[in-house]
Amino acid sequence: MEVLVILVPLALMLGLVGLAAFLWSLKNGQYDDLEGAGWRAIAEDEPVREKQIL
């Protein structure tokens, strides 16, 4: 059962990483346009990146 001392903090750390990722994505504006984000996933190409290549 001593393994719990490693496993439990490890599980919590992983959870915290997930939370940090969520908070980062929120701050980064990734939840501002949920409807558009859904469509972008299946759009043919990324127009903004296309511009950078030009």
Add this chain to the structure above:
Amino acid sequence: MQATRDFSHYVRDLGSGVSHIDLAVEGVSCAGCMSKIERGLSALPDVTLARVNLTDRRVALEWKQGTLDPARLIDRLAELGYKAYPFERVQAEALETEQAGFLLRCLGVAAFGAMNVMMLSVPVWSGNVTDMIPEQRDFFHWLSALIALPAVAYSGQPFFRSALRALRARRTNMDVPISIGIVLALGMSVMETIHHAEHAYFDAALMLLTFLLAGRYLDQSMRRRTRAVAGNLAALKAETATKFVGTDEICEVPIAAVQAGDVVLLRPGERSAVDGSVIEGQSKIDQSLITGETLPVKAGPGTAVYAGALNLSGALRVRVAAASEGTLLAEIGRLLDNAVQARSRYVQLADRASRLYAPIVHAAALLTMLGWVVFGASWHDAIVAAIAVLIITCPCALGLAIPAVQTVVSGALFRSGVLLNSGDAIERLAEVDRVVFDKTGTLTLAELDVANAVDIPQAEFELAGRVALSSHHPVAAAVARASGARKPLAGMEEVAGQGVRGYVGELEVRLGRPSFCGADRLANEILCRDPEASVVAFRHGEACHVLAVRQLLRADAAAALATLTRAGIAIEILSGDREPAVKHTAQLLGIHEWRAGVTPADKIARIEDLKRQGLKVMMVGDGMNDAPALAAAHVSMSPVSATHLSQATADLVFLGNRLAPVVAAVGLSRKALRVMRQNLWLAAGYNLLAVPLAIAGLATPLVAAAAMSGSSLLVILNALRAHRGVKELS
């Protein structure tokens, strides 16, 4: 005089040589539009960012400072086929966006805490019935406390703050029992952990918060979205004013950039976008949007002009007044303030429920504690049982019961073309048994239209429209719009005060006053039948036609009113217009109750009178003179073409040229109120089952977790039924 357009008011400087502008765009509805716009705008040199927000129907644009005129971006969007206009983010919308972000952060933290504590709780629950040693259980409980305490301290803020605010004002709301329940659950769990006890309720507290925050967030995002759409609609009206920048130099600027004291030019055929007084020029103005009166009034130096007034004949120079000046506006403002204060007494269903609920629950907990002591239990056990009662009755389902329905219904309203200004409007709308309509702009459309278009040969009508394109007069503009003409004819000459004339091939064409076209007899015949119309004659060689131009009834007005009547709602008209005009409309629609020539104060008096009779009145109006009545009524609605003041005052705003959204809103709100009541009963029923268990001391953390999530899901599923309500009335 070609004016320049100046949008610099809306451009933000982001620093490091980048400028930013947000545009509201009309007609973006799919992924195709999104990539078309982004590609089209990115193709412009120097544009560094073009990103469409499909939820808010907006485009964010950035470019190298000083290289581009923002007007160029708007023109580019027009080339792509989209109407766009910069918008000013109103204070309320910015605040709501910020709150939605905060709620989402809280939700994230609470959900993280709930998942991890649940991960630790399940081993304890299964360990308690098998072979877990007390040291291990304590270790898991301490870990849970370590996660739960900071998580609750952060994510519980929306509830704690609201509860404190309510208590300071010596009221209670739903957040008071929620906060008490959560704080006691945590406090007791820590004490129990210290005493090596078997049960701790960390998971229950966090799960409760997660569910409630999800409800709050949905509620908030629904309000944010309607606010964004309303902001777009206001922006896309693209109201500009022609401002004098020198003595004779003019520049077209957005309304937001006009200040009191500026002088603006009001050309014939233009609607004023500002309040002010005439300093130069003679004209007639149509104030129907402000007073409901459809007959034009004379305007000269000194005449007050209000936003929404239509200039009919001559160019006017108007000095912009500060908001508080002007007698009519000041009077309306005063009436509005009184009415708004009177209305805030309405208590929402959720608060009424919690006022009943909180004392009962707290009494039950107290009785449980006393009961246990009387039957010989220790104070410790008695307090634990009492707190268990508070935890299990913590109004999780009750807190979701109403926001969930509001979210579902506002989505359905949105799809039927109704925007919600205030969440509790749904409850008030459902109770309505009397609807008071304004006439001008509400039962009728705000824009003029040709009433007898079917009597005129199609080819002649189209030709008349093309001739009309050469005139600025609003009646001519209505003819051009109704005929759908796009190509103006060359060589047309405008005869001041008479009309337009010119040649098509060999034949002379004239459009204007009946006397100008020699059609007096025909015009009189039409005026006899329809005394409210303005007539305009059209002569093409020997052929002569007279067009009756007037504000038409909304196409489905009669049907919509009939549906409302069948649903047991009485209808009446209160109009500022003259008696014959109102009588004519009332007869057409079969309405027996109508009043004409009423002032804003009279409208309020009539509504107060109806309220005293115990009727729940809905006011539907668009004019500035309707605003106080809109605020005084139990619930109110405005068409999207209404003046700013009316739209801001109304609880709901409906889109489009039909009255059907009004009917749909009543149907949906009635259904919604029924579902809300069902939800409250479901939540109460759950408590009836769970509370005896808690009183008996059988409410283990496992029972609490299962019961609370079960009841919340039930309430949410029931709320989903609320989106179908249009059938209700037909």
